[in-house]
Amino acid sequence: MFTSHDGLWGIGELAARAGVGVKTVRFYSDGGLLPEAARSVGGHRRYGPGSLERLRMIRSLRAMDLPVSAVRRVLDEDDGEDTAGRVGGALEDAVAGQLRTLGSQLRALRWREAALRSVQECPPAERPARLLLVGAVTSPPDTAPLARFWRGWLPPRMPARSVTAFLEVAVPQPPEDPDPGQVLAFAQLYAMVSRPCDGSAGQPQPHAHRAAGARESAILYAGLAEAYGLAATEMRRDGEPCPGEALDGFVDAYASARTTADTPDFRRTLSRQLAGDPRIDRYWELTAELTGLPEPTPGAAHEWLCAALDADTGTTLPA
CATH class of the missing domain: 1.10.1660.10 (Multidrug-efflux Transporter Regulator; Chain: A; Domain 2)
Incomplete structure (x- = not known):
């Protein structure tokens, strides 16, 4: 009172x-x-x-x-x-609003803890290099560098809607509560996309992208997405790369984008071109490690389809 x-x-x-x-x-x-x-x-x-x-x-x-x-x-x-x-x-x-802020802070702390454990758990001689690797990544991590990498890889005139659809698949979302291995995988992805694929001044692009216009690139990636889905179904069944519906859709995507027919000669030419394309197998391996999902990645599906094309044409892809 x-x-x-x-x-x-x-x-x-x-x-x-x-x-x-x-x-x-x-x-x-x-x-x-x-x-x-x-x-x-x-x-x-x-x-x-x-x-x-x-x-x-x-x-x-x-x-x-x-x-x-x-x-x-x-x-x-x-x-x-x-x-x-x-x-x-x-x-x-x-x-x-405060809960959102705290959620972001907690996520950052979980990533920082996993990063420190990644350094702690590696052999002592490797710790300085590991610290530099994981320390280059923000907590929580930013996926913008991965998106920029793919924007440089994709055809320059590809429609924005097609680019967005592809990025949703190709850019993995970091887990909320990562383990040390996932933090390491993301740090390795970050290091990979932060420099040119071949160490040169420019980032190489697949042969199919070099002359693709907006319409052609949209046709190509829509067809590839469908072919990758069919190949993933075969991969889940442990199916060996072989001719079939998935390969037909894969070849048709390239043929349609180039307004040409799917012929044996075209398949042989495509096989040689794909064999000479820059390879980013490691990107997809790290993506699988980061997500922890058993689902075949687009990269793994692409490799399966290239092997199926190799079997169909009797050519040999480089190891």
Whole structure:
């Protein structure tokens, strides 16, 4: 209860009842979060009914690390000054935003812990190199470098919708709670895409991409996606690479993109061209390690189809 004759508390009495320091009360008052009811003749701050409950609310909100701006919105809503039109909306938004922030922080901590374990668990002689490798990756990791790598690999005039669809498959999403092996796999992926594939100044592209326009590249990748799906089905059955529906769709994708017919001569030419294309097998191996999924990757499906084409044409792909 108030003990003064005017029913108001001084700043020291309010601070004592709330269990905080006078500087804390002054800080919130100066910031407009804890309005004064009046000033004494001597200019001292005086606080009226509701100040103690309001101060406790401020402390509770700040204890959850809510920023002052969010605290202000919650208090304004309680005062009936919020214009959002939702009862409790400011508090709901503040809590949801803080949960998102904490989720990101926890994810970063889990990645950092797994990265440190990756360094700790490798042989002592390898630890400096491992530290440089995993330390180059942010926590949580950013997949933008992987997307940039593929944008440089894909045909330059490929439609944006087709690029987006391909990136959704080709760019693996890092797990929320990784183990040391997954952190290492992502770090190796990051190192791989951060430099040209062949060590030269430019990034090589598959032969099929070099003259492809928007329409041709869209046809090619739509057909390849379907062929990869059919090949993946065969791979799950442990089927050996062989001619069939998957290979026919694979060849047809290239033939349609080039507006030519699927003939034995075309298949032999395609086989030679694919054999000479730059290979990024390691990318798909690391992707499988990172995701931990048994599903065949697009890269594995591509290799299966190339082997099937090799068997069909009687040629030999380089090892």
